[in-house]
Amino acid sequence: MEEDVDEDEYTSTVEPPVPASLAQLTGPQQALADFLHIDPHLLTAAARASGAAPSQAVDKDALADWIRALPQREKDALLLDAALGAAPQPGPALLARHRAASHGTAAPSTATRRRSAAELLDAAHEVGCEHTRQQEQARAQARRANQLARESHLDHLDQLDHLAENAEQAWQDTANLIGQKQPGPYDAAVTLLKDLREVHDRAGTAEEFARRLHDLREQHRGKSSLMRRLPDAGLTAH
Template sequence: MSEYQYYEFLAIDRPLDDDEVARVRALSTRADITATRFVNEYHWGDFKGDPTKLVEQLYDAHLYYANWGSRRLVLRLPAGTLRAKEATAYAMDESLGVWTRSGHTLLDFSVSSEDGAEWEFDTHYTLSTFGGLRSELAAGDLRALYLAWLAGLTAWELAEDDEEEYAHEVEPPVPAGLGSLTGPQRALAEFIGVDMDLLAVAAEASGPATASPVSRKALAAFIAGLPAADKDTLLLEAALGTAPSPGPHLLARYRATTVPAPRGGTAPRSAAELLDLAHARRTERRERERVARAAAERSRARAAAEAREAHLDRLARDVEQVWLDVDDLIAQKKSGAYDSAVALLADLREMEARTGGTADFDRRVGELRVVHRGKPSLMQRFDAIGIPR
């Protein structure tokens, strides 16, 4: 099969300096490289660098996918905006890796194809597709992490692994808003292959998204109560460009003190329970779709039959004119005209059959055979629709 690989890196919190750009440029002569972005597509060959090290050391986001099935999105956030311990609750070997490096938490959303089949990409992904995820995570929205956990369960179900493992795997905390994902979250769910029926049953334990506006007065009071050293550090790093905008971090800290736990005391569900619920929902949905398709097909058949009857009724108003039209079409001695003539003959036979017999039709079409027996192409068409000899 033909080969295709896409690599993209973004520097979001600070641009690369000249030495860092030169270091990256040495890894690829064909890539589009700036101080904030690296992008290249490979139809042969491979990238010589180590994407993981580049994100650990230089970039804040990395996107990779290949037409043989591998997909990867890596995000790097300052550890102060997302603690690795919090993210690790959602980690799965099949879909999400979490680790720390140099004061950052790294999230590796990865899936691969086990069957070796070539993937067809309906959408050309870029990091701009997922750009909002990093800000959402920094602001305390963990839906992307839960989606990764669901992608792991989807991979389990497809692999048909030992179901005993499903019973022991318990879901992590369920974030609010799973039933109303943001655009970047929907793109992530598609990218890492989350089963939509599994997502639907998982969302039943998720409350509404916490989209209520933040009280300016309450937030101001919260910020005023922060230790002066914390505020000085945030402002200094923002001014120097050594850390992202402090806004999402402050909002996350504020919401952590004001938003109740999203699960509301609901007992966590096992992977087995969720997969069983998804299977039942999928079965019911497919049955509904089958019934709807059958009903639609019956409706189309009725409409086609009614249209056919109306067509024959129109022709029946002047049968002799139809026979004249047949003669005129045959006289043109053209392939398309022959097709039209034979179609009209089929209509005439069906019209006569509606009244109880085709004797007159058989007689007149027999005369046509005699008159036009020297036209083999026309005779073949007569034979094809079963006109008697």
Template sequence: MSEYQYYEFLALDRPLDEDEVSRVRALSTRADITATRFVNEYHWGEFKGDTTKLVEQFYDAHLYYANWGSRRLVLRLPAGSLTAKEATPYAMDDVLGVWTRSGHTLLDFSVSAEDGCEWEFETSYTLAAFVGLRAELAAGDQRPLYVAWLAGLTAWELVEDDEENYARQVEPPVPAGLASLTGPQRALADFLGIDADLLMVAAEASQPAPADVVDRTALAAFLAGLPAADKDALLVEAALGPASPGPGLLARYRAAITVPGPRDETGRRTAAELLDAAYRRRTDRRQREQSTRARVAAEAQEARLDKLVRNIEQAWREVDGLIAQKKASAYDAAVVLLGDLRALEGRTGGTAEFDRRVRELRAAHRGKPSLMQRFDEMRIPRS
């Protein structure tokens, strides 16, 4: 299997200066590097730099994925917009790491895979799909963090079989709006490979998402009530800070007007409860899908039989013609048509005539083992 790795970095709050760009260029001679972006694809070899240090020192977002399944997204936010204390309850080993460096909070969303796994991406990714998560997190939206925790639970279920740990592990605070993820959040859920049934079960305990449209009059009243020192600090931050204070201010406003949800610490679900509920939902869904497929197939066969009844002898001649082609695809078509002929005769309460004719077919074509195997699989009687 050929190798493929993708590396991308973005500087969002401020561009790199000339010296920083030179230091990054020294790490790769083939990458496309500007003051705000670094991107490279590897079909052999790999990037020699320390990707974690690059985000800690220069960049606000990093994306990596490989065709054996490993993937990583790292986001850096000013610590004032999201503290490590706020994010840590959602941390999960090997899926979401949280740490601070030089006045920033860093979030490391990762999924590892052993070499040799199948390619797991239906589409390629770029950081454009994920950078909106930074503004959402800065505005107090914790759905990306809970999504990462669910990804950890999904991975944990695949490799662990420890009912005691499942029963002890309690979910972190459930944010509002899990049933209506934003575009960047849906991209994150797909990127991390979250089980869709688990996500739907988790969303059952989530309050509706707050309205995207902010009441300007209410916001103005909230701002008017802020202490003068807070307003002055916000103006200084707006004038000198690398990032806009807007998302953090909106987070404060929404926290002030939000009514706490009904689920408190004691009402949170365990990993075992979530996984069991997801299993039940998955089983029910698959049964419904199987029933629907069976019903659609039966309706399609009935339509074919209604058409077939008008010219049965022509159908038998078509079976002979398909068998004469001596091709696997023609054999498959022949046994489907034979199945319809059997079902059609079965409408009258018996299949004696069908059985007689297929015994003759068996005798005439017994030297075709591939066809005989298909006859056996559909239980066509022997001579």
């Protein structure tokens, strides 16, 4: 049985300090969030107050000065442990200590006003609504793209039907275009040949197309510009 929630608690309870880089969770952090079933929209809303992580770049001179200032006895102990392998390598721990000293232990940013639980929940709701709107917009765009593709396909089929009714004229038009011996007409002839191939495939006369394409290639073998275009368009002899 669910307990009644005191709405005043949501208004008076404020969020904890927001850690840096909350918007870029590591793999383990994301796995933990998934395991705990944390609302991703709530995480997104919380991350809006999250700053960037402190720079991981190392100022070599500053680090050297910091190490020189360490007590001699501590440095000797670190070197002895490193030489004997009696402890983990001191490098990572020393760097962490240096960064903590330089950045004030990389404390979470407090520049942003801490929000109440109610404000966070409202923000999460807005994030969810925006996410839903984006998904609906993407689906609408996908439906529109599919509709345009279908209309284009149907237009292409209509063109092929018309071409099939006038196939002989199309072959003659191809010959006339090739006869102009110009790059533009060559491109138009290749496009027409590709449509004719589809017409013959649909009609079950692919062998006739292959024969006529072979004859065309033999007739115009000396036209090197045309000969280059044919294989580039997949119009090869079999």
